[in-house]
Amino acid sequence: MVIDWALAFMMLLVSILAAVAGLFTIAALDPQTQRGPRSIFADTAGGTSFLFDGETLLDATPAARALISQSPIRGPAWLRLRSYLGARFADFESRFANLAEEGLLILTSCDTNGTPILLRAELAGGLTRISLEDPEAQATAPNHDALTRKATEDELSRLRNTLALAPMPVWRERPDGQLLWANAAYLHRVADGLPPGQDLTWPLPRLFERTTDQPGTALRHRLVQQGQPDKWFELHAYQDDAEQLVFALPADTLVMAEASLRDFTQTLVKTFAHLPIGLAIFDRQRQLVLFNPALLDLSGLQPDFLSMRPTLFAFLDAMRDRDMIPEPKDYRTWRRQMVALEQAASSGLFEETWSLPSGLTYKVVGRPHPNGALALLIEDISTEIGRIRRYRADLELSQAVVDSVDQALAVFSPASALVMANAAYCRLWGHDPASTVSEGSFATLCAHWQGRSAPNPFWAEAESFAAAHDTDSAPLHGEARLLDGRLVECRISALPGGATLARFEIATRIEDATGAMATERLRA
Template sequence: MPLDGWSLTLLLIVTSFTSALLAMGGLYLLPGRAAARPARGIFSLGEDDIVFLLDGDRIVDATPAARLLLDQGETGAQTGVEARLFAYLAAQFPGLRPQLEELAETGSFTCTGGGPRRLHLRAEWCEGLTRLTLLDPEAEGQVVTVDALSFRAATDELATLRAVMEHAPMLIWREDPAGAVTWANRAYLLRAAEGTDDLGWPLPALFASDHRKAARQRLQHSTASGGQEGWFDCETLPLGEDLLCFAVPADATVQAELSLRSFMQTLAKTFAHLPIGLAIFDRQRRLQLFNPALTDLTALGAEFLSARPTLAAFLDQLRDRQMLPEPRDYKTWRQQFTEMESGTPGHYEETWTLPSGQTYRVTGRPHADGAVAFLVEDITEEITLTRRFRAELEIGQAVLDALDEAVIVFSAAGVVTMSNRAYARLWGTDPAATLAEVGLADTLRQWQQACLPDPVWSDFPRRLGARADWTGAVTLRDGRALHCRIAPLTGGGLLVGFSSASGAGNGRHDLGLVGIPA
């Protein structure tokens, strides 16, 4: 059947179209040739997808949502976006770092993070680059609508919290169960950046793991360059499986403690050579300081005193070892210490006479801060000497009282120190019975009033000042004659004696009572 022009033209078009389809089909169906797939670009996803493209640890590109995530994680410290990214990922996906290092061999992996959100992370190896996709399974297919005021309030609160954390003067950081630092505030990052020009991820651990053993502990930190060293009071709080750590600078406190310790050591060395026992109790009434003399005087062992006993236990031990005078009422006696502990004015001072014959002087002084110090001094020799001296004085007074001669003794200052009974009978006065001091001038005036005028009395002061042996005679107003003598004593003293002139030859001195005129 012959073909007209239109039919021929239509045939040629169909033939050409069929040849093109066959050619295209042959392209995809050739044996040994796989169908080519267009490469997925990072921006082929939606704007809400969070995708990062990394070259090693360096971010090559990121979606707008991913950039927004990095901006929200801004810490304010001088760290790169890579550090902020890995800080966020390490907090959400513990143990992610080793998996990323093996990504070139595995090709891809998917992991699920911890926490209430349970985020998914998809990692893929794309021709030398790492492609990370972060997915929130709860938010897939959902549209979250937030009004402008609520969003603004949330944003302001976030800014406030971030400013508080970044301007906090203490070091704050977060650790995972393995002890790796997953987040840190500005103070921590600035401290970690000292001595180094490049602070990367993972963040260095400034402190050893000792702070995880106790809720509060003092730690020491020095930078890598060794240029700065500091002390911190560290406190940890559990945050799920992680730890939230706080480190407050404590250099001033440590320096004060070292100064106090040095001062206490100086005091201890000084008190170690004192023969007086010293015991200092703090406001909780525990022994804080004692010297070796206290162990010698109280017979308490150094082990017992080093255990910081309380004041009550200290006194009870002294009582058990018979180092206390046994009072009639031990509770009342203890009440004196209670009153002293309460900060009442004055101080406690008492002489303890022990059953062993020793004598202690115990002094207790309370302080304004609640502490109390006890001084224990052995005064046995002092008491013995005092008693011996007192006994000698009593013997000397008895000897003077046995004499018939009226005797009076003046000190170097011209004050009457002693007289005998014969003197009191003769002149009608006893200087020892007078509380006030009796001087030489008053005594001389008394003598003159009881005697007749005589040139001896005008010369008597000069004789006393000459401090030489002298004898003379005076006459009482009743007509009796008295023999008077002056004898100097050692130490600047003077002895003046009066005896009856009539009995001087036979050794008898009958001195009666003299009436002194008014």
């Protein structure tokens, strides 16, 4: 009995081992297992199909993966496929947006340089399946990946056309300088420099000297060809394995702009050099970046100090040490004034007149410049201030001389405005020109004179005389009786340039006028 149980157990163990061995043998002989993990597509005939969950790629056929790998765009698979389909199916974006409602979408590509492609998109179970088919290629070669080949050929054709139509010369060269390839723009440049009747030969002649051995750096070259205007190019060389790929970018506009800027800068430097006004320009860090020779004379500073690019406050401190800035009562107040100067100049509001201890007078103007810079202009106006002071002194002397005259005098400009009157005039007519400047016209003052005297037609004649501006006419004489009884002799004369002089002289004193008026009342 014991022997029977042992025999049964041995038979069972042998059967299990035989079954396991059989399973391993079947798995080893299965061709699907040898190819790796099975795809969710049961498409044994190949094809180009994608399976997406939203924008996440779940699976794709080998042809589909090869197709999106050809895309020049880097990013998720959906982005690369979308760029491929959007370029070939005109209404793909709008139609695909309605896929959730329609459930099935079938489109035909708009290619004009080949057979159309059929797009089939369907939404089922929350997953989107997109299939692409080339009907003609499927009919002739059902197992051949025509779409990937077509995408590669299209990409190659576009790259060739892009380089052919590029307006800049592009070429490849070996380390020894021999040209391997050149685009159409390079060939046209070479052909333009050939003598008449000569054709292009290989190897192609070089248009430019050897480029730098450091790839990525730009070198500027001038292309000189017989019978052609000189052209400037910037050469950008990039290492590609053992070869160099060189791009020649046109630089004529840049060279002309730099030359114009250089000429303009030289003109400014020459102008600043002859400018009598001291100019100091500080950058946004308030360091001196530009000054002219006049600043040396006006500031009393040495060229070596200014060449060290001092700050604005160091510049003002140095001027203060040389008594070229008005001295305040204390240094702290002076520093506050300099900070206010910098702030006001930055906003374009600073303008002051400095009276120096040496007797000189400076006009200092601060102006903001682009990018936070600051320009300080220092002008010596001592001569102008002296001239103004002398002019004022002359005016005061002239006024004093006129005030010493007993006759009442009033001078009117060609525009009939009162420009001068002496003290006798103010006492006679009770009119102060300094306090009533707006009422200084001849017509207004005629009304004033008439109001302080007895009615007299002389004032109308005087107004007409002054309005005529006739320098050749004889002076107008007349008399006026003031309200206090005094008799005034009036004389209106025309001066050169259209000015008018009015002179008034008292003919009867107030005592005599009072006696004469009393006598007349007794007679009456």
